[in-house]
Amino acid sequence: MPGLLVSIRRSLLVLVFAPCATLRAQQPAPIDWNKLRDETVQVLADYLRINTTNPPGNELQTALYLKRILDREGIPAQILDTAELKPAGRANLYARFKGNGTKKAIALVHHMDVVPSDVKYWSVDPFAGSIKDGYVWGRGALDMKGEGIAHLMAMIALKRSGVPLNRDIVFIANADEELDGAGAITFVERHPDLLKDVEYLITEGGDNKFENGKLAYYGVGIAEKRTFWQHVTVHGTPSHGSRPTNKNPVPRLVAALDRIAKYETPLHVTPGVDKYFRDISRGYAGDEKQWLSNVSVALNNPAARAWILSDVYWNAILRNTISLTGLHGSNKTNVIPAEASADIDIRLLPDADPKEFLATLQGVVADTAVQFSQLLEAKAPLESPIETEFFHAIERAAHDRDPNAFVTTPMLTGATDRPSYRKLGIVTYGFDPFKVEVADAQRGVHGNDERLSIENVGFGVHYLYDVLRYAQGTRVTP
Numbered sequence: 441m442p443g444l445l446v447s448i449r450r451s452l453l454v455l456v457f458a459p460c461a462t463l464r465a466q467q468p469a470p471i472d473w474n475k476l477r478d479e480t481v482q483v484l485a486d487y488l489r490i491n492t493t494n495p496p497g498n499e500l501q502t503a504l505y506l507k508r509i510l511d512r513e514g515i516p517a518q519i520l521d522t523a524e525l526k527p528a529g530r531a532n533l534y535a536r537f538k539g540n541g542t543k544k545a546i547a548l549v550h551h552m553d554v555v556p557s558d559v560k561y562w563s564v565d566p567f568a569g570s571i572k573d574g575y576v577w578g579r580g581a582l583d584m585k586g587e588g589i590a591h592l593m594a595m596i597a598l599k600r601s602g603v604p605l606n607r608d609i610v611f612i613a614n615a616d617e618e619l620d621g622a623g624a625i626t627f628v629e630r631h632p633d634l635l636k637d638v639e640y641l642i643t644e645g646g647d648n649k650f651e652n653g654k655l656a657y658y659g660v661g662i663a664e665k666r667t668f669w670q671h672v673t674v675h676g677t678p679s680h681g682s683r684p685t686n687k688n689p690v691p692r693l694v695a696a697l698d699r700i701a702k703y704e705t706p707l708h709v710t711p712g713v714d715k716y717f718r719d720i721s722r723g724y725a726g727d728e729k730q731w732l733s734n735v736s737v738a739l740n741n742p743a744a745r746a747w748i749l750s751d752v753y754w755n756a757i758l759r760n761t762i763s764l765t766g767l768h769g770s771n772k773t774n775v776i777p778a779e780a781s782a783d784i785d786i787r788l789l790p791d792a793d794p795k796e797f798l799a800t801l802q803g804v805v806a807d808t809a810v811q812f813s814q815l816l817e818a819k820a821p822l823e824s825p826i827e828t829e830f831f832h833a834i835e836r837a838a839h840d841r842d843p844n845a846f847v848t849t850p851m852l853t854g855a856t857d858r859p860s861y862r863k864l865g866i867v868t869y870g871f872d873p874f875k876v877e878v879a880d881a882q883r884g885v886h887g888n889d890e891r892l893s894i895e896n897v898g899f900g901v902h903y904l905y906d907v908l909r910y911a912q913g914t915r916v917t918p
């Protein structure tokens with residue numbers, strides 16, 4: 441990585457505003473936000489140049505990169521779990537910038553791995569760290585190296601400016617979120633001591649809705665669906681397809697799947713989802729506004745119900761969902777197979793009981809020859825409280841920027857590493873400091889030409905800096 445050290449050195453030249461220590465303790469030093477933005481862009485571009493496509497991950501290289509920066513800034517950092525994470529070349533990173541310890545810590549968590557990229561669909565090399573047309577381009581710019589570098593630079597800015605901190609700032613970079621979540625799982629298992637004083641944690645899983653240059657809302661993820669994937673199998677007797685038999689497992693499986701496909705899961709409104717609908721209702725008029733402002737009541741009205749459930753996202757946050765996905769029977773047209781099976785993608789609401797749901801599903805199928813086996817262990821449920829100092833800090837920093845904007849709580853239908861941390865009792869939020877155009881996010885996240893605007897880099901670092909500052913509580917003057 442020849443460009444790497446050169447540009448870190450270049451970025452360090454920018455940091456020449458640190459006043460003497462005594463003065464700094466009393467009065468926060470002013471930050472040159474344009475310089476910080478430009479420095480952050482360079483740090484992000486270099487980070488994107490390190491290829492951490494998972495598999496295999498290779499996150500030790502990104503961990504070393506982050507550690508070099510933290511060392512230089514005087515923030516103690518450790519590279520962890522290199523022996524436990526497989527295959528070789530993987531790591532988690534942990535750093536802590538200490539405050540005065542009067543309140544509990546805040547953790548900023550991101551994953552260093554990225555999903556594969558198909559170069560032929562990209563207009564730039566996904567690992568070149570290109571900076572052009574006002575954007576930083578590369579796999580991971582949005583998911584989630586961009587957020588990781590915003591975490592890093594906001595923490596560094598707090599240190600450089602000497603803002604007095606009541607809460608330590610913990611910085612964690614994990615391996616392997618995109619496949620098995622082994623990085624976060626290993627970290628939580630092996631180092632609960634490093635997390636025991638952490639009260640709040642932010643990571644991916646909250647999206648600000650920004651469309652055609654207009655902000656609809658700031659979104660904080662307080663809850664996510666739980667994956668509860670099932671493999672369904674029917675056994676039979678293999679024979680020749682020319683002589684049909686009732687021992688063929690395929691029609692029996694198909695009948696079971698048909699019953700599952702026709703089954704409508706009950707609707708259920710969780711507190712965060714209720715708030716989300718109430719919040720967004722202000723953007724609607726007439727009946728729609730009224731329905732959204734009390735969605736539990738509206739779901740009893742057939743017209744309202746049909747309209748609400750026609751939105752695939754709204755439907756998914758109001759119920760446990762079932763998608764029939766994989767299907768396996770014979771691989772030869774003339775052979776009745778010994779076994780037929782299907783994979784089912786089930787996503788449960790945070791307060792649903794997996795055992796109870798499975799029993800319901802078995803009742804729907806009503807055929808004991810159909811066997812269910814769980815493909816993944818269901819993660820811990822995630823639903824974090826809203827009335828907290830940290831949530832209010834986000835609201836305050838958001839209102840500074842957009843006085844008319846509201847902060848709401850859309851539920852994530854996908855999965856993140858948050859449940860691994862939530863298990864320890866940490867209040868865990870999905871928080872994205874950027875205002876990414878919906879079209880950019882749809883194209884780039886796990887897609888092609890992933891990019892983050894330079895303007896957003898500057899916006900995000902400043903926004904997060906303010907959130908962290910406000911979350912220190914009343915003893916810190918803004």
Ligand SMILES: [Zn+2]
Nearest residue numbers: 583584617644
């Ligand atoms: Zn991600």
